[in-house]
Amino acid sequence: MGLFDKFKKNKELVEQLTEAESVEVSEQSVESTERTPENESEPEEAVESKPEKEHGFFKRLVSGLTKTRNQLTESLNQIFHGHSELDDDFYDELEEVLIMADLGLETTDKIIEDLKRRVKEYKIKEVEPCRELLNNIIRDQMMVDDSAYDFEEQKTVMLIIGVNGVGKTTSIGKLAAQYKKRGKKVMMAAGDTFRAAAIDQLKTWAERAGVDIIAQQEGSDPAAVVYDAVQAAKARNVDILLCDTAGRLHNKKNLMDELAKMRRIIEKEYPEAHCETLIVLDGSTGQNALEQARQFSEVTDLNGIILTKLDGTAKGGIAIAIQAELDVPVKYIGVGEKIDDLQRFDPTHYVEALFADLDVRSEVEMLIEEDEESWQ
Ligand SMILES: Nc1nc2c(ncn2[C@@H]2O[C@H](COP(=O)(O)OP(=O)(O)OP(=O)(O)O)[C@@H](O)[C@H]2O)c(=O)[nH]1
Numbered sequence: 001m002g003l004f005d006k007f008k009k010n011k012e013l014v015e016q017l018t019e020a021e022s023v024e025v026s027e028q029s030v031e032s033t034e035r036t037p038e039n040e041s042e043p044e045e046a047v048e049s050k051p052e053k054e055h056g057f058f059k060r061l062v063s064g065l066t067k068t069r070n071q072l073t074e075s076l077n078q079i080f081h082g083h084s085e086l087d088d089d090f091y092d093e094l095e096e097v098l099i100m101a102d103l104g105l106e107t108t109d110k111i112i113e114d115l116k117r118r119v120k121e122y123k124i125k126e127v128e129p130c131r132e133l134l135n136n137i138i139r140d141q142m143m144v145d146d147s148a149y150d151f152e153e154q155k156t157v158m159l160i161i162g163v164n165g166v167g168k169t170t171s172i173g174k175l176a177a178q179y180k181k182r183g184k185k186v187m188m189a190a191g192d193t194f195r196a197a198a199i200d201q202l203k204t205w206a207e208r209a210g211v212d213i214i215a216q217q218e219g220s221d222p223a224a225v226v227y228d229a230v231q232a233a234k235a236r237n238v239d240i241l242l243c244d245t246a247g248r249l250h251n252k253k254n255l256m257d258e259l260a261k262m263r264r265i266i267e268k269e270y271p272e273a274h275c276e277t278l279i280v281l282d283g284s285t286g287q288n289a290l291e292q293a294r295q296f297s298e299v300t301d302l303n304g305i306i307l308t309k310l311d312g313t314a315k316g317g318i319a320i321a322i323q324a325e326l327d328v329p330v331k332y333i334g335v336g337e338k339i340d341d342l343q344r345f346d347p348t349h350y351v352e353a354l355f356a357d358l359d360v361r362s363e364v365e366m367l368i369e370e371d372e373e374s375w376q
């Protein structure tokens with residue numbers, strides 16, 4: 001098969017794959033402008049009618065990253081088709097494209113340096129093989145230690161933190177549903193006591209995921225809610241307790257103190273449990289998300305990152321930047337608003353989904369085939 005045919009084939013494949021789901025995603029985005037516990041139940045009903053979803057993970061990732069991929073592959077195609085030599089122009093243009101995809105200066109520089117090094121090492125003279133090298137380099141930058149998810153198999157209390165509106169409550173709902181599906185005993189704690197609506201929102205998610213929730217009234221001390229929830233979790237032999245928190249900025253001292261208090265209570269009341277603090281970042285804010293993670297990590301211990309809203313943004317490269325530049329791993333990514341639209345961050349899949357328009361019969365194709373087979 002010629003080079004052009006291969007490109008075309010992969011492009012068609014990805015288009016077919018994303019067509020149906022991208023419609024769903026955009027409809028959801030419209031609905032989300034008026035967020036109430038009532039309308040939040042709608043996305044789930046749509047999902048519930050689908051068959052078992054595990055195998056659709058990759059499909060959703062490919063679909064969620066459509067915007068980033070479209071921008072990235074188009075620009076990369078131009079570079080790889082427009083250059084025949086590995087000269088400064090080639091590297092400069094590549095650098096520009098990676099920065100545009102929100103990989104950030106630092107990560108981009110590392111990638112380009114690494115690419116130049118490997119080109120020299122393998123004595124590569126042509127442009128085309130660099131594409132695969134580029135994929136490999138990016139994937140290597142993002143590798144997550146396997147032990148990152150050990151906490152899922154232990155008694156764990158998870159504190160979900162971050163600024164306003166990034167997707168904390170939604171991610172808790174999605175995580176609860178996943179853990180429950182895997183046979184874990186899950187409980188939620190409504191630690192965002194700022195607004196009654198926040199408590200109701202979490203209750204809706206608890207119902208949807210089919211898990212218990214501990215909540216008090218609006219205005220009560222979040223640390224007291226966490227205390228109650230920890231006691232209940234111990235008494236009911238809960239595996240994973242997910243604590244929602246109010247949106248806060250790292251530089252608001254009283255709010256950060258409140259967070260520290262919640263942590264102290266967990267550590268004191270439940271020392272045998274692992275305390276996993278995850279910061280939620282909105283991927284569509286690009287470099288701002290990276291900056292937030294950096295600032296939070298200076299004032300509190302972070303075990304990992306949940307990067308949300310990677311669907312509907314062309315800034316999906318931020319996952320690569322975060323993973324490469326911070327010492328905090330991205331553990332989960334959100335690729336939509338529905339209950340199944342959260343998954344573990346898998347660098348190999350992520351890179352495949354981002355660069356799906358490759359000039360080789362990519363792994364994407366094989367994964368999609370696997371996907372389709374398991375539907376039969
Ligand atoms: N498209 C998309 N939307 C998301 C994703 N995760 C969350 N959202 C939406 O983002 C909005 C805010 O989500 P919440 O979960 O309420 O955010 P939060 O951090 O709890 O917000 P506060 O409690 O106000 O601080 C909602 O409309 C969610 O549906 C995602 O991965 N993709």
Ligand SMILES: [Mg+2]
Nearest residue numbers: 168169192198
């Ligand atoms: Mg919330």
